[in-house]
Amino acid sequence: MWTRPSLPAKLRWQTSPPRRTSRPWSTDSPTSTTELKPSLALESPIFDRLRAHADETETAVLVGCIEQRGGEYHNTPAYITPGGELTPYRKRNLWGSESERLTPGEERVVVDTPAGRTGLLTCYDLNFVHESAAFLDAGVDALFVSGAWPSTHAANWRLLARARALDGVRWVVACGRTGRKEVADARLSEYAGRSLVVRPDGVVAGELAYEPDTLVRTLDTGVLDSQRDIVGVSVSSE
Template identity: 55%
Template sequence: MATVAVPQLSVSDLDVEGNLDTVAARAAGLPDCVDVALFPEYALTGFVADERIEAVALDRDGPELDRIRAVADADDLAVLAGYVERGTSDGSLYNALAYVDPSGDTTVYRKRHLWADESDMLTAGDEQVTVETPAGSTGLLTCYDLNFVDDSAALAAERVDALFVAGAWPAAHSENWRLLLRARALDGVRWVIGAGRTGARDVAEARSTEYAGRSAVVRPDGHVTAALNRDERDLIAELDPEVLADQREFIPVLDDHSE
């Protein structure tokens, strides 16, 4: 029985140290039973679509990710957090999501589907990524990736048990976020945990955005079993493997698809 937590939070755009302090404090405040803590898209760096983002981009082997590894070790839980990543080969920038387990092993997913002005500054990733987590085999997705049914189908073909989704969804379209989390749970008969950014981006000379929050845990039948609105507090839920097994027996779409 895996226990997941989403410490829903706002993000300080372009303030890496402040965001690292927040993530560390929120992770340390979770109950001992938590196996995985999920933080939102760009949790460590924030994002603005201009050259300022280059100054806060992180290396996956740099000291900032080392601090996340230290958090995972100290609190004996896995941590999922988004950030802008600087590529090692040519310096390209990516919208990245790091899954760090308590031993420090790190798996990085680069968002494959960039939204709006992200494409002005960032390069899209080119690989789907799965990782073994306390929830079982888990696919990693970021925000707009939810809209792409082909990606969902590919992860269903791999029979992943869960999707971990980091988001920074605009508040004006929050119903789309909730609907897509539910749809991706049902069409792959799997758990979906969505970690949504709350608060607002308020950076000089950057477009202001209010964020939806609305982090949620969705059962494999598409039912929202636990959810938040826009407040900054912790969402904690248990993922019962018997629920997954029962729903896959009741809705055998994965078996029928392979026939």
């Protein structure tokens, strides 16, 4: 049984800095699927440093990467607790050409965070109502979402973050990648950024623009309880 903390959670949500790469997830051969570059194993020096940082600063971290696991590659955000424990979520719903290179995950992931029971999603997962409904059944109080949406779809990113807050009566904290990538289709070269925090009533509590920045908001459990009373939503915490 999980017990919700009595104090509100204060989140410091920082967007990732712009990264420029000529060939995201590139391979030595255009038809090769044996090695995607750049990719990371969760047991790697980079993740060791992130876990140590989370432990030393008592800060929770959510970081995304292309994960190398055996002979497979996944789009994986990983939640790291203030104690340095790491829980990965492997993206279940692949978008477009991702399915040519990446393997979809099988399991939904719920972690205990200062915001309560929290479901992890990334990018295209945000589109699927059945994923949101499953998290409602799991009794989550918040969704943490990482995304790399193109700037042409920025309005959809914002709309869907609000929709997932409303249909589950929960907080949604969504971090959007900034910067650009060099691709032939110029419409997809700019990332949307637009990180935001959405209240359980669908109101945007805080929002960033395109540039990397830091957003701090308090996720008050009283706001969550009040909205669930109004809507008549009962959520199990088991």
